[in-house]
Structures are given as structure tokens and as C-alpha cells.
Amino acid sequence: MTIDVRALDPADWDAWYGVLEWAFGGLPESTEERALWRGLTEPERSLAAWDGERIVGSYGLFTFELAVPGGAVVPTGGVTMVSVAATHRRRGLLRRMMARGLEDVRAAGEPLAVLTASEAGIYGRFGFGVASRGMSARIDADRVAIARPPGADALRLRVVEPEAELARCEELYHRLVPGRPGMLRRRPGWERLALLDPKQDREGASARQCVLAERADGELVGYARYALKPEWAGQVPAGTVLVRDLDAAEPAAYAALLDFLRNIDLMSTVSLRARPLDDPLTHLVSDVRRCDLRVEDRLYLRPVEVGAALAARAYATEVDVVFEVADAFCPWNEGRWRLSGGPKGAVCERTSDPADLALSVRELGAAYLGGASLAELARAGLVTELRQGALDAASVAFSHPLAPWLPHGF
Incomplete structure (x- = not known):
């Protein structure tokens, strides 16, 4: 049977949330906790996957703003309440919901998406890197x-x-x-x-x-x-x-x-x-x-719009670098981007100039808040230096005096 993914009807919230409870072990939450999450849920930004008259998958987005290096607070989509019923795994349902959700984030003008992961191995394939640890x-x-x-x-x-x-x-x-x-x-x-x-x-x-x-x-x-x-x-x-x-x-x-x-x-x-x-x-x-x-690991982050995301933060030192970005899941990000800026701000635009560094959007997400350095990622074989000296310069520019921190989950 075809699985229909559509926006959450508030009238279906109890059934939708019940599917989530079962996905996380089946223990019912208290009335107090359910009431809180019901009030925080944004139905217009949430998805329910239906197999006939049964909900078999859930996906939500919260509207946040995220503090980034330089002091800006950037519109961000918080991915949450993600589940797929055990009977419907390995059918591409999570991929469908994630793709639609990230399109929603992009349409809302939010250059970043973030999440916390119940299992660390799930979200890297969707371009999320570990941006902060606790x-x-x-x-x-x-x-x-x-x-x-x-x-x-x-x-x-x-x-x-x-x-x-x-x-x-x-x-x-x-x-x-x-x-x-x-x-x-x-x-x-x-x-x-x-x-x-x-x-x-x-x-x-x-x-x-x-x-x-x-x-x-x-x-x-x-x-x-x-x-x-x-x-x-x-x-x-x-x-x-x-x-x-x-x-x-x-x-x-x-x-x-x-x-x-x-x-x-x-x-x-x-x-x-x-x-x-x-x-x-x-x-x-x-x-x-x-x-x-x-x-x-705490906060997972991915740029949804690479140009807007990199331009939204400031940098520790002056930087002028061309990234060759791979992003198969959000292909509008693929290609070369020139980042130019420093402590007072930055611009990031498409370019045809030769690339200085090659990496995937996941590595950009990991380095974005200064929690992981580009040089550290390069030592793991995840960033490739194409112009000598570009890696050290970009690593210093992306750094921040304070470690990134997510105080609470969502």
C-alpha cells in the first residue's frame, strides 16, 4: 500500500505522538509531559506518514534561532520527534520525511537545521555533523x-x-x-x-x-x-x-x-x-x-543553504577561501562557494574559481560553530586541502574562544 506523507492535522496529535512513544520504547509519558509537548508542537511544520488509516511515521520541526560565532542569532529549523514504525523500516520513509522537512526549512528562509540524535549513526547520511559536544x-x-x-x-x-x-x-x-x-x-x-x-x-x-x-x-x-x-x-x-x-x-x-x-x-x-x-x-x-x-555528542547541524549559513556568522580572522561542497541530499548546495570575511562579517557566494578545500556539507556542519576544526577533520580524511596553506588559515578563521553548547534537548 502507498504510504501517504502529509502535514499533521492537530486532531491526530494523540495518535501521532503515540507512534513516537512506541518508537522510543513504548512507555507512556505523564499527562504533564504530553501536555507540554502538545503545546510546543508546530502542526504546520510536522509530518505524519499514513499507511491506510494508521500512522506509521512522525517528523516535526521547531522554530528556533541559533547563536553562532560573532553574536548573531540565526533562524534555524529544529528537527524533532522523528520515528518510523518497526513494521515500516527500510522503505525510504525517513528519507522522504527528511527531504520534505529540509525543503520546509529552506522555504522558511532558515539557513540551518539542527537536531539531537537518539542514535549517533542515523543522521550523517542526511548531511548532519556533530557541531557541539557536552x-x-x-x-x-x-x-x-x-x-x-x-x-x-x-x-x-x-x-x-x-x-x-x-x-x-x-x-x-x-x-x-x-x-x-x-x-x-x-x-x-x-x-x-x-x-x-x-x-x-x-x-x-x-x-x-x-x-x-x-x-x-x-x-x-x-x-x-x-x-x-x-x-x-x-x-x-x-x-x-x-x-x-x-x-x-x-x-x-x-x-x-x-x-x-x-x-x-x-x-x-x-x-x-x-x-x-x-x-x-x-x-x-x-x-x-x-x-x-x-x-x-549533543547538537547535530547541517547548513540547508550553504551561502546564507556561512555568511550568517563572523570569523576569528580574515578569510578568503573557496570550498568545493558535496551535498547529495540537498543538491542545491553542491559546487564551489567563495567565503570572504572576518570578525565584522562575511559574504559567501557561488564561484567558478578553483577550489581551495573540498569537503561534504556534513563537515561544514561539524565545523560551523567552532566545535570541530577543519584541520582536525582533514586529519580524519574528511577534508581535502587543494591549495597549500588554505587549511590552516580556514581552521583558524572558523575557531571560536568558547566551546559551542546546547543546554537542553528538544
Whole structure:
């Protein structure tokens, strides 16, 4: 039977989302969680694959803006809620939905598409490269001290219900977005994601709390959302502080918040996930070996319009390079592109000039935010230097002082 792929009718959302739940293990989500994702779903940008009267595939897009090197915040399509029923695998259904979705991104004038991957091996064939990685840590709170830089002792820390100060925390988050490549500027409604805390998913932890770091005049300069998971090793407390969010506008606030989390009574471990690779904690802790640091892939990115994407960011140094780009999935990107620019901006246009570097759009996506260098990719055989010296110059130009960071999934 022919499978029909069409825009999601809001009336079919429950069935559509149910297919997604089954694809991710079949455990039903809480009413609270389903309500949140229903409110965030953009039906006009979502696809349902129908086999007769049954939905057998799902695909969604979120409307985001992504911070890129130079401080610009660029319109971006967030690919999400992708699934194919086990009965309909290997029929090209994912390819059909992805092709249509990326055409939607292009038509919307969004030069970039991003996603987070449940399985790392799926999306490279569609041109997505790993553009940012995250770090997790489990700090041994009993044996690790936190350095407190100047100003930390002058801040007031205050524990509140997360919803009570949600608007102020979201405003601080939005102020931080342009300064860190990879962060998402979110549409209204996304702030509720930070409050999602269904009891069935706590696994023995407490309800979430929020600690604020404020100046004497009341200005908010940082916050952390966390839960406590009490445990005992015999008669010895061995609980864990589960940190959900930690955002700070200055080093003193970050250190004060981290030190607060380390000193909570009856807790022997502080667990943080999805932190940037250059997170300050690695320099603030007294013993980094007792922090169990691990790295994972986070944000996958692909330029949907190569020229517009490369022109949307700034570059660390002046650059003039011609790329020979391969992109079989979005063939309008194939060919040679001249990138000229620097710290104040750039232009990127088609050219017939000889190419300096040859690569696929996936490698452009990996290097776009500065998370992977073009030279690093060349050492893996994924970028070819065609003009001597072009690789080093372009690698430096694409770099950024801060590691790209995606604070939360979508």
C-alpha cells in the first residue's frame, strides 16, 4: 500500500505522538509531559506518514534561532520527534520525511537545521555533523572543594520554587544566548520545559528546586535548578544532587552556585549533565580526577543553504577561501562557494574559481560553530586541502574562544 506523507492535522496529535512513544520504547509519558509537548508542537511544520488509516511515521520541526560565532542569532529549523514504525523500516520513509522537512526549512528562509540524535549513526547520511559536544560530571562532594573567585561571597543565594522565578531566569538565559555558539533562542512556551518534573520520572529524587544568585540590589546573575536523591550506605549519607540547569552571567555567580550545590547536607555527589566542554568547573574543583568527567555528542547541524549559513556568522580572522561542497541530499548546495570575511562579517557566494578545500556539507556542519576544526577533520580524511596553506588559515578563521553548547534537548 502507498504510504501517504502529509502535514499533521492537530486532531491526530494523540495518535501521532503515540507512534513516537512506541518508537522510543513504548512507555507512556505523564499527562504533564504530553501536555507540554502538545503545546510546543508546530502542526504546520510536522509530518505524519499514513499507511491506510494508521500512522506509521512522525517528523516535526521547531522554530528556533541559533547563536553562532560573532553574536548573531540565526533562524534555524529544529528537527524533532522523528520515528518510523518497526513494521515500516527500510522503505525510504525517513528519507522522504527528511527531504520534505529540509525543503520546509529552506522555504522558511532558515539557513540551518539542527537536531539531537537518539542514535549517533542515523543522521550523517542526511548531511548532519556533530557541531557541539557536552560534558557530564559526578563530583565527589566529600573530597572536592570549589574555589570561590572574588565577588562570590558578596552574592546572596536564595532557594525558591522554580515557577516563582521562572520569568527572571528565562530573561537571564536569553541574555546569555548570543555570547555562546550553539545556544537556542526559544519561542514563548519553551520556558515551561524547565518546570517539567513528573513524579513518575523522578526515580526516588525530590521535586525540583531552584537556587538564585543575586547581587545586593536584587539583580539576578545566576540560577541552578536541581533535585535531591537521598541514599544511604549503611549509616553513612550518600545522596546525590541532580543538577538540571546551571546558568550564570559571571564567574563569581557560577562558583557560588556550584559551591552551594556541593555543600547540601547528606549529599555526597553532585551530578551535572550536558555542560559545555570548557565548563569552569574543571578549573574550580580541587581534584578533577574525582569528578568522573565524560563527553557525549549533543547538537547535530547541517547548513540547508550553504551561502546564507556561512555568511550568517563572523570569523576569528580574515578569510578568503573557496570550498568545493558535496551535498547529495540537498543538491542545491553542491559546487564551489567563495567565503570572504572576518570578525565584522562575511559574504559567501557561488564561484567558478578553483577550489581551495573540498569537503561534504556534513563537515561544514561539524565545523560551523567552532566545535570541530577543519584541520582536525582533514586529519580524519574528511577534508581535502587543494591549495597549500588554505587549511590552516580556514581552521583558524572558523575557531571560536568558547566551546559551542546546547543546554537542553528538544
